[in-house]
Amino acid sequence: MLIYKIFTQRISTGVALFGLGVLLALVAELPYGGWYQLPILSIVWWLLRNEMSQTTKQYFAYGLIFGLGYFLIGLWWLYISMHDVGGMNPILSAIAVLLLSLYMASYFCAATFSIRYFKQSQIAGLLLASSWVVAEYLRGYIFTGFPWMGLAENQFTGPFSLIAPVFGGLACTFLVVWASWEILQIRTHPIKRAVMLLATIALIQFTGKISYTKPFGEPISVRLIQGNFEQSLKFNPQAISQQIDFYVSEIEKQSANLIIIPETAFPWPQNNLPSGLLNYLQNYSNTSLSNLLLGLVGEVPSDQGLQYTNRAIGLSPNTAPYQYDKVHLVPFGEFIPPGFHWFIKAFNVPLSDFARGSFDQKPFSIERKNQASVNAAITICYEDVFGSELASRIKHNKEPVHLLVNMTNLAWFGQSQAPTQQLRLSQLRSLETGLPALRATNTGITAVLGSDGKLLQNLPEFTQATLAAKIQPYSGQTPYVRWGNLPILSLSVALLIWGFIRHRRF
Incomplete structure (x- = not known):
């Protein structure tokens, strides 16, 4: 008993x-x-x-x-x-x-x-x-x-x-x-x-x-384009062309200081994109005075030839293109840990072993007519989880950072709580750094956050729409950015x- x-x-x-x-x-x-x-x-x-x-x-x-x-x-x-x-x-x-x-x-x-x-x-x-x-x-x-x-x-x-x-x-x-x-x-x-x-x-x-931070200059106009494309379409050549056409069409609908499309919104490797696409968008940037951030698949040379990267391309009026390659990769999703290649063979998804970007990549400069440029620290999806890494980047950048931008594709995770979980992480990052944030996502949650992390505007999940807003840049560094x-x-x-x-x- x-x-x-x-x-x-x-x-x-x-x-x-x-x-x-x-x-x-x-x-x-x-x-x-x-x-x-x-x-x-x-x-x-x-x-x-x-x-x-x-x-x-x-x-x-x-x-x-x-x-x-x-x-x-x-x-x-x-x-x-x-x-x-x-x-x-x-x-x-x-x-x-x-x-x-x-x-x-x-x-x-x-x-x-x-x-x-x-x-x-x-x-x-x-x-x-x-x-x-x-x-x-x-x-x-x-x-x-x-x-x-x-x-x-x-x-x-x-x-x-x-x-x-x-x-x-x-x-x-x-x-x-x-x-x-x-x-x-x-x-x-x-x-x-x-x-x-x-x-x-x-x-x-x-x-x-x-x-600990204060407003910097005038608010900037932004447009965040949420495509809402299923992940299965990312590997369908015909669907990829339709996605590219959609994003280009949405970009051209209205100018703004900053227009962002999500992570890998252009799912093809950069060198395989339709001929002249990036030049066409650069010309649009020049004429409309809009700064563009584009999520795509980059390519870098390696010992085995070309290797893919998860990349953001920035196009600004009459300026050389900006490039940011994701630094903190997702284990198994974006790189294969040593000894686990057998696992990836069962995980039938291409582009699963990406190259890392360097830690010291500079922020994206958002050019404004007759005003000081606004510098944005870019993170791609999973990188928003690592607050100390983001704080360290802001601290050690030679140029001050005024804004956070996260480009994300959570279509991988369907109708789950993953988007709300990452939204809370983004809110914590804004609170830690004292900087406002923009979240441009494929299926949600596309949002504008204040320097205190509060949700200012957002789009409903799983809708195809564009969020037009104004956001106030901030300058300065919080104690956490300085001390980590x-x-x-x-x-x-x-x-x-x-x-x-x-x-x-x-």
């Missing part, structure tokens, strides 16, 4: 943790989802704290189950790209999503071990938060990194997002984990914990009133070292 009771208790705890992971992923899509994170995480910490007597393997399993529930819900749309679009075997596609989710969950699991290790510490909440920050940082760098579905981007609708311009998204993560632990302690020290929580939230809100992740990582590592020393001493 005792064995049965212990066995059923372990199962129920595992089911509860899995369900809380699922719930944590689901509330991210709700208004004020960042607030809902706090009580959910508090319950997770309570369950894990109650299981501290379990063996190391059992405790590891509990943490892994929680993370698995979170990432399976958050990343299920990868199945669409592999099976529905890529034609990969459904079982193999499901296994791939499961394995990736398990790998992501292992970082969560490692972070939760601080609850067990520092169980007697008076600063257990700070140590748990520090562990989580270090785990999230490593998740964003090991094997080129995959920091998607972190806790920080969900804080855009929560209480701690306004710390992002100062210390970045990892600081949001630190405060979420610490605050959720403090909520758990309210029953034992109600006044002390409540005052600490309320004072911290109030301080963050006050800090958010400080502006160094302050929050230094604090987290210092706290963990202190925690380990005190633990060994006592």
